[in-house]
Amino acid sequence: MIELLNISKKYKKGNDVFTALKDISFKIGKGDFCSVIGPSGAGKSTLLYVIGGLIHPDSGVVSFEGKNIYNLTPVESNQYRKKHLGFMFQQFHLMPWLTVEENIRLACYDNKQQEKIEYYLGRCSLKELKNKYPSELSVGEKQRTAFIRAIISKPDILLADEPTGNLDKTNSEILMSLVKVYNSEGGTVIMVSHDPEIARFANKSVTLNKGRLE
Amino acid sequence: MNPLNLIIKELFYRKVNSLIILLTVIAAATVSVAIYTLSKASENETRKIMREQGLNLYIFPKGTNLIDFYSINNTPTFPEKYVDKLAESRTFDAVRHLTGILQVKYPGWTDPNGSTHQIVLIGYKDEAMQRFLPQQEIMGFDVMAGKVQVGALLARNIKEGEPFTITGADGKQYNYEIEKRLDEGRGMIDQGVAFNLSDLQELLGMPGKINKIEALGCVCMDGRIKNARNQVQAIFSDLEVTEMASIADARENQRLMMNKYGAFIIPFVMLSCLLITGLLFYQNITVRNREIGLLKAMGNSTYNILFLILAKAFILGLVGGIMGFFAGHFIAEYFGTEIFRFTASDIKPLWNVFLYSILLFPLLWVLASWIPALMATQIDAAKTLSQE
Numbered sequence: 001m002i003e004l005l006n007i008s009k010k011y012k013k014g015n016d017v018f019t020a021l022k023d024i025s026f027k028i029g030k031g032d033f034c035s036v037i038g039p040s041g042a043g044k045s046t047l048l049y050v051i052g053g054l055i056h057p058d059s060g061v062v063s064f065e066g067k068n069i070y071n072l073t074p075v076e077s078n079q080y081r082k083k084h085l086g087f088m089f090q091q092f093h094l095m096p097w098l099t100v101e102e103n104i105r106l107a108c109y110d111n112k113q114q115e116k117i118e119y120y121l122g123r124c125s126l127k128e129l130k131n132k133y134p135s136e137l138s139v140g141e142k143q144r145t146a147f148i149r150a151i152i153s154k155p156d157i158l159l160a161d162e163p164t165g166n167l168d169k170t171n172s173e174i175l176m177s178l179v180k181v182y183n184s185e186g187g188t189v190i191m192v193s194h195d196p197e198i199a200r201f202a203n204k205s206v207t208l209n210k211g212r213l214e
Numbered sequence: 215m216n217p218l219n220l221i222i223k224e225l226f227y228r229k230v231n232s233l234i235i236l237l238t239v240i241a242a243a244t245v246s247v248a249i250y251t252l253s254k255a256s257e258n259e260t261r262k263i264m265r266e267q268g269l270n271l272y273i274f275p276k277g278t279n280l281i282d283f284y285s286i287n288n289t290p291t292f293p294e295k296y297v298d299k300l301a302e303s304r305t306f307d308a309v310r311h312l313t314g315i316l317q318v319k320y321p322g323w324t325d326p327n328g329s330t331h332q333i334v335l336i337g338y339k340d341e342a343m344q345r346f347l348p349q350q351e352i353m354g355f356d357v358m359a360g361k362v363q364v365g366a367l368l369a370r371n372i373k374e375g376e377p378f379t380i381t382g383a384d385g386k387q388y389n390y391e392i393e394k395r396l397d398e399g400r401g402m403i404d405q406g407v408a409f410n411l412s413d414l415q416e417l418l419g420m421p422g423k424i425n426k427i428e429a430l431g432c433v434c435m436d437g438r439i440k441n442a443r444n445q446v447q448a449i450f451s452d453l454e455v456t457e458m459a460s461i462a463d464a465r466e467n468q469r470l471m472m473n474k475y476g477a478f479i480i481p482f483v484m485l486s487c488l489l490i491t492g493l494l495f496y497q498n499i500t501v502r503n504r505e506i507g508l509l510k511a512m513g514n515s516t517y518n519i520l521f522l523i524l525a526k527a528f529i530l531g532l533v534g535g536i537m538g539f540f541a542g543h544f545i546a547e548y549f550g551t552e553i554f555r556f557t558a559s560d561i562k563p564l565w566n567v568f569l570y571s572i573l574l575f576p577l578l579w580v581l582a583s584w585i586p587a588l589m590a591t592q593i594d595a596a597k598t599l600s601q602e
Contacts, residue, residue, distance in 0.1 A: 049596035054511060075515065082513025089599055093508045097227030098220075105215045107512060161600065 001030045001188060002051065002157065007060035009046055009211075020046040021057065022211045028204065030156070033180070033189040035199045038208035044192040045161050047208065051190060052085055052159050053077050082109065086150030086158045090165035092142045094134040100145050101130040107149045120148040124178060140171030147175060151182050158182060160191040164198070176201050217518070221526045228498065235494050235530050235579075236537075238487035243538020243575055244545065245483040247567055251546035252553070253472040255561050259554045271309060272456045273427035273446055280456070283317075283425070291316070291423040294339060294411070296450055300427070301342035303449055308442040310347065311430040314339035316414050316423060323380060325371035333368060334406030335380075337414030339424065362390040363408040366398035378407060383419035431457060488582040495527065495586035499593075506590050507598035516591045523590055527583035528576045535575030539568050 007024040010017050020043040028034050036044050049055040051062060053069050061068050069080055086107070094103045104117055121127045124144040134142055143163060150158055158179065164172040180201055183189050191198060199205045207214040225232045274283070275290040283289045297314040300306050316337040323333045338357050343349075357363055362378045369392075372378065377389040390413070398404060415421050431442050443455045499506070506519060543563045550561040 045600045046596075049600070052511065052596075054596040054599075078513045078515050080513070081511060085513075087508075087511045087599075091504075091599075091601075093504055093599060095224075095505055095508075097223045102215065102223070106220075108215065 001028060001032075001065060003027045003061075003063045004047075004051070005061045005063070007047070007050060007057045007062065009043070009050065009055065009057045019043075019211045021050065024060070024208075024211075024213055026206055026213070028157075028188060028190060030188055031183070031186055032204050033183045033202040034191070034204040034206060035202035036190065036192045036206045036208060037194065037196055037199055038214075040194060041210075042194075042208040043211040044194070044208055046211075048159050048161050048190065048192045051157075052087065053080055083153075084156045086153070086155035088143075088146050088150045088158065088160040088163045090162035092134070092139075092146045092166075094142055094145060094149075096134050099131050099133055100126055100137070100141075103134070103145055104148045104152055107152050109153060113152065116152060117148070120152065123181075124148055138171075139166050140168075140174065143167055143171065143175055144178065147178055151187065155187070157188045157190060160189065162193055163191065164193065164195065217521060218525065221522060221529065224502075224522075225526060225529070228501070231494055231498050232530065235491050235527075236534050238490050238494075239531050239534020239575055239579055240538040240541060242484050242487040242578075243535050243571055244541040246480050247539050247542025247564075247571065248545040248549075249472070249476040249480055249542075250567060251543060251561060251564055252550060253476050254564065255546065255550050255554050255558075256472040258560055270457060271429045271431040271442060273429065273453050274456065275425070276452050276454045278425075278454075289425050291420065291425045292450075292452065294415075294422050294424050296453070297339060297342050297424070297427055300446070300449060301344045303445075304346045306344075306445050306449060307347060308445050309429045309431055310344065311428075312342040312344065313428045314342070314411060314424045315426040315428055316411060316418070316420065317426055318418060320380070325368075326373065326376060326379075327371060329371070331368075331371075331405075334365075334402050335409060335414055335418075336403060336406055337409040337411040337424075339411040357408050357410045358393065359410040359413055360391060361393040361410070362413075363394040363396055363403075364392050365396050365400070365404045365406045365408075367405045368407060369395040380407075380417065382417045388417055427453075484578070488578060491527070491579055491582040492585060495523065495583040496589070499523070499586045499590045502590075503593050503598045504601070506593045507595035510593065510595040511599060519591050520587050523583055523587035524580050527579040527587075531576035531579030532572060534579070535571040536568075538575070539563075539571040 004027075005025050007021050008019075009021040010019050012018075024047065036047060038044050046055060050057050053062075053072075056070055062070060064080065064084065069077065072080060095106065098106065101117060101121070104120070105113075108117070118127070121130050124147065126141060126144055126148070129137060129141060134145070137145065143166070147163070150160075160179070163179075164175060167175060176198070179189060179191070189202075191202070274280075275292050278289055294314050297312050300309075301312050316335075318335050319332060320335045321332045322330055324330050340356070364372065364378060372392065376392070378392050379387055379389050382388050390409070396403060396408075409417070411424070415423060442457075446453050446455050509519060509522075540563075547561050551558045554561070
């Protein structure tokens with residue numbers, strides 16, 4: 001489904017050059033749950049955003065269903081993210097002026113998804129909170145809202161950047177069980193974490209250190 | 215989710231930012247509309263004053279001795295059709311409100327009490343239509359045939375309801391209905407009577423004759439008045455032009471004063487408000503960089519991002535423009551009542567300005583937010599979303 005071939009990425013800051021990724025190559029098939037683990041600064045998030053089409057690698061190819069995503073036109077690139085990807089972040093990135101339901105609706109591209117929204121709100125125990133604003137939610141509730149927003153349009157791949165980074169153990173487990181259900185229903189998951197525990201949910205694990213695969 | 219819904223919700227969430235932007239539009243619109251309305255009122259006031267004072271440009275037959283014109287009756291005349299020919303000329307544009315006049319002294323008018331007086335008779339031809347110039351409100355006397363307007367000094371000797379009776383050059387008595395008794399202090403007409411030109415020509419046995427054209431020379435910064443003489447003489451070499459400078463200057467000063475202030479204040483306020491708006495939008499974009507990053511990560515195009523920012527500016531520009539229009543009109547009306555003696559009650563909402571307001575202010579505020587909006591499209595989604 002998605003294949004990375006010799007991906008390298010360097011950042012320059014003044015005269016210093018920092019290697020974020022060095023010759024990374026691996027494949028992820030449909031329905032895989034791939035954890036990308038490694039210490040801080042290992043290049044995990046860079047790798048995730050390279051797959052997400054948001055960071056252009058210096059060299060190498062990222063293919064989605066056989067097409068290099070960095071050869072797409074801007075319109076095709078937007079469509080790739082809109083149709084095939086769902087993003088989750090450590091900081092949730094919910095719109096503070098929208099309610100839970102409205103934040104989810106942000107990722108709905110037609111008006112016929114009310115039933116689906118209600119279903120996921122129920123499944124994530126957010127039904128009673130659907131008219132609350134993010135400032136009125138706990139971190140766990142915020143992350144579950146962000147999770148529904150990421151998967152509501154049924155993307156092929158869920159890209160999750162340290163989604164449990166701000167959660168306690170209980171909330172982490174609730175979230176991971178929800179992600180696992182999404183995965184068991186055929187969704188592909190690529191999850192970045194510095195927590196090796198996450199790897200136990202995955203059927204595939206990639207460890208990064210100083211931008212290289214271990 | 216409907217983008218407009220998204221814009222409105224964000225607008226209400228960041229109330230202070232939105233309110234200040236809205237206030238900048240209201241301020242700019244209020245000042246512009248108020249000054250423009252006052253300037254129009256000033257123009258109307260000037261027109262009214264000019265109507266009271268008379269037209270500022272006199273065209274006489276060449277060689278007319280002005281001392282004689284006002285004191286004796288044998289001044290040269292010229293054909294009435296000269297007025298129409300001037301009005302029809304495409305090149306004659308330095309003069310407006312052409313009014314053909316026959317003005318004579320009438321030494322033996324006997325009032326209803328039997329006393330004899332020397333009075334002035336002034337016949338006014340209907341103001342000529344200069345169809346090659348933009349149409350303007352008629353300024354000259356508008357006396358209907360068969361009627362007269364009687365000066366204040368004469369009116370004292372004629373009772374209400376009585377006709378104005380005068381002996382014609384043919385020895386017959388002519389009666390005219392008095393349609394208006396003019397106020398005192400209007401110059402020569404205080405001791406005279408205003409006729410329709412054809413009536414006076416018939417009375418005096420001078421068909422088709424006039425001895426003066428009164429007009430309004432455009433007292434403009436580009437010095438067109440200087441052309442008036444040349445333009446008249448290019449068409450009729452037997453005519454000459456005299457300018458009543460004091461009236462012209464008064465008119466120029468009054469009219470230009472408001473325009474001068476407006477020409478400085480409106481752009482100054484407008485640019486200041488647009489600059490503040492630009493900075494506020496920049497601040498708004500900076501605060502929202504993660505939200506914009508998220509929208510980009512979710513596959514929203516550059517145009518979607520641009521739309522969210524520019525449509526917000528458009529909505530604020532539209533609402534502010536409408537509110538500013540009414541505030542500006544209110545201010546113009548409030549101060550106009552104090553400033554303008556004749557036209558205070560004529561200060562009405564200028565609906566053509568309203569149309570400009572609802573087009574111009576949204577457009578200008580969209581332009582003010584343009585650079586911040588472009589900056590929003592350049593936000594690096596990966597960078598902002600990975601920040602802790």
